[in-house]
Amino acid sequence: MKILFTEQIQQAYNQTIKKQRITRRKLMERASEQVFLWLQKNTDLNKKVIIYVGLGNNGSDGLAVAQMLSKAKRDVEVYIVNFNENPTEDFLKNLGTLVRSKKVKINDLYSCSEIPEISPEAIVVDAIFGAGFNRYVSDWMQCIFEKINESGAYVVSIDIPSGLYLDRIPMSDEVFVKPNIVLTFQVPKLIFLLPETGKYIPNWEILDVGLEKSVLDAINSDYEFITEECMSKIYKLRNKFSHKGSFGHALLVGGSYGKVGAMVLSGTSVLRSGAGLLTILAPKCGYEILQTAVPEAMVITSAGKKYLSPTEIPFEPSAIGIGVGMGTQPQTAELLFELFEKYSNVPFVIDADALNILSQNPKEFSKIPKNSILTPHPIELERLIGVWKDDFDKIEKARKFAKKHKIILVIKGAYTMITDGIHLWVNSTGNAGMATAGSGDVLTGILLGLLSQGYSSLESSVLGVYSHGKAGDKIASEKGQENLIASDLCREIRLQ
Missing domain, CATH: 3.40.50.10260 (YjeF N-terminal domain)
Structure with missing residues (x-):
């Protein structure tokens, strides 16, 4: 609309x-x-x-x-x-x-x-x-x-x-x-x-x-309000004769000591949104937790016990999600930029601490792979694009940033906004109950799951934020906003 x-x-x-x-x-x-x-x-x-x-x-x-x-x-x-x-x-x-x-x-x-x-x-x-x-x-x-x-x-x-x-x-x-x-x-x-x-x-x-x-x-119009009709145009029915390889192999990178739960939420959401295969890269402290909590995923670890460090990836991922609960240690930043360089033709979902590392290293913005999806909340967005005088100025600055770096910005908020540098899509779903720990980790997983299946970065963003908010609305209508927690969202992800 x-x-x-x-x-x-x-x-x-x-x-x-x-x-x-x-x-x-x-x-x-x-x-x-x-x-x-x-x-x-x-x-x-x-x-x-x-x-x-x-x-x-x-x-x-x-x-x-x-x-x-x-x-x-x-x-x-x-x-x-x-x-x-x-x-x-x-x-x-x-x-x-x-x-x-x-x-x-x-x-x-x-x-x-x-x-x-x-x-x-x-x-x-x-x-x-x-x-x-x-x-x-x-x-x-x-x-x-x-x-x-x-x-x-x-x-x-x-x-x-x-x-x-x-x-x-x-x-x-x-x-x-x-x-x-x-x-x-x-x-x-x-x-x-x-x-x-x-x-x-x-x-x-x-x-x-x-x-x-x-x-x-x-x-x-350069502005669009995302509705159910938009979703029906994007959603792709599955081929009856497909197999797990048909829906991509996602790589989810993140986690650190005390924040492995965020990876559980994100990893579960990758699979719930339809990825065929998922490999999780986490520090050693997350291995047993992730193998137990997300049994459908494969788990590899970096050398560090508490934090991620550069690690060889033993396969070619369809899409990469990075940043959830990851920390901003120097060795973790090194891993981020190595992955950017090695997988420059692979779309990324970049969230949380990966965004913080980027904002601390603005000279590295040019290394972000094209068609990647960045998912900042307002504070993270300000670190990326600078201070804005009002919401119209924010939209203009966000557009320029997305256009310059050839990426998609997903600006999280009450009405999450998406821009490819030219157009702006505004989400119609979601509620204040989703302002809770881990909600953004679930969104990262949904976006990664969609990217890995072959949806474009823009399609993944529009379909992902709408489905994320729709899950939250269903839970809030049944249990109330205050009762909503992020793990509930994982169970209610629906693409159609």
Whole structure:
């Protein structure tokens, strides 16, 4: 599912109007009806609905919703936020319809002092600004946003929260509506998915307003929201006459004294995601543990008892995963760079301490084999690409890093992001219960298992993060987020 910005959204609306031979007003009526139906289904029918409307298309939607709620015998009141003297034609038409009905109280606001106290028992609909918002918000309007936020009422924003922008992070002194839920039209918006803005949007739902599918498909976007449909296009059915050699021989490198458990999680996940064969390289302290805990794997050890050191690999791996619980000792770093040099044509999954070793040796970035997958969490990412000023800057820096080094970056987070240097994919699965020890080790194993089977680095990343999050969602729905531990994830890995 594509993630679109203002101009692309406008293009989709215009082309839909043309293809379906409908008016803009008709398309807006569809949007308003979807909001109305949601409110009827999901809110207390006995509670008062207060709708704050701007003078543009979003406000026009709000007026249409008010009319529909009134016809449904809901208690509705409208406040018009007069931020300029140029209401749109559709706004004026919907306002005229509402005035003529004489069933909804309509109030004009020109200053913050005119807004009465908002009852915490009310339902507030924020229809002041929509996806096209790109203006400065005056102090008195920011005051209105603050009053809405402080009211304790249940707040529903239409399309996006008023005061937020689609393409930039608000400044520290800018105020915006902080809703309980956003009802957005047709496609997700990137600001819902970024840490700096997403934390103010606890819930959001997409409402289908009937934009033409062929139009949406034709719009070029560098941003994609990963859904089940994406997975069905990537997943490859197994040949009935295949054998274990058909699905690759993965090499998993990692572990150190006290951190062999991470390798158990990762190794199990390699196999659970479909690798035909797995060999684990670990220090001697991990041998018995790994042979017992992951009996399907073959285990070889380096000379060191507690830490990894350079070791001869007795086979040609299909893919290599390295870094889990590994430590950053000099001899371990030496092993990492030797493997890069020897297996320069083999894709790697590079995680945890392998990333830390790289960040300590930036001159070695050029040695990373092409098409490798790097899986940093935010702190590890900062060590790789440097400090960013905001989430949009982070995405740009991550893209440049991935493009320069011809690798895939998997940026772990609430909405894990993937970039190949040009495009950005944002994962839709996962939950806060996965913020637990070992969760990232499981992801590394899944990615390695997919790579070893012959999925491309990008396919492995997209399919891997989605499956990882999907496993977490299943466990959380059954046991609760707090009960979730990483070993549970291994048992719930499903690629289809």
